Amino acid sequence: MVRLFSCLASLVLLTVLLCGSATAAGEYNYCSKVFGDFLPCISYVGGLSNQDPTGKCCQGIRKLNGRAKQNGEAPKKICQCIEDMTYVMNLAFVSSQVASLQDKCNLNLSFPISNAMDCSKVG
Numbered sequence: 001m002v003r004l005f006s007c008l009a010s011l012v013l014l015t016v017l018l019c020g021s022a023t024a025a026g027e028y029n030y031c032s033k034v035f036g037d038f039l040p041c042i043s044y045v046g047g048l049s050n051q052d053p054t055g056k057c058c059q060g061i062r063k064l065n066g067r068a069k070q071n072g073e074a075p076k077k078i079c080q081c082i083e084d085m086t087y088v089m090n091l092a093f094v095s096s097q098v099a100s101l102q103d104k105c106n107l108n109l110s111f112p113i114s115n116a117m118d119c120s121k122v123g
């Protein structure tokens with residue numbers, strides 16, 4: 001729980017960093033929506049919890065899948081938003097948790113959840 005709170009604190013920091021940077025406002029808004037959808041899954045995919053993903057988490061991933069299908073660039077953008085978030089939060093995904101997320105939520109990911117892949121090659 002302490003780690004989760006420190007994650008949340010990092011997210012606030014991230015928001016401040018992104019707001020203060022030269023990042024285009026549109027991109028910032030886009031990533032902030034991605035964060036909002038992805039946040040309920042952080043403790044699961046980060047291996048911070050051994051409980052099943054919550055309904056909110058599955059719902060968020062479904063929303064992200066919907067966003068990923070909006071246009072050809074969307075999966076790349078979502079990939080990059082998630083990587084930026086994990087970088088700032090110093091969070092490492094557990095790949096087995098990412099894989100089991102698909103089973104537990106009964107869905108297929110339409111975008112990668114990764115710490116350090118080349119998002120420009122996605123899609």
Ligand SMILES: *[C@@H]1O[C@H](CO)[C@@H](O)[C@H](O)[C@H]1NC(C)=O
Nearest residue numbers: 102103104105106107108109
């Ligand atoms: C996920 O993809 C696999 C392989 O394409 C397919 O068999 C399965 O039905 C899909 N699951 C869902 C929930 O869409």
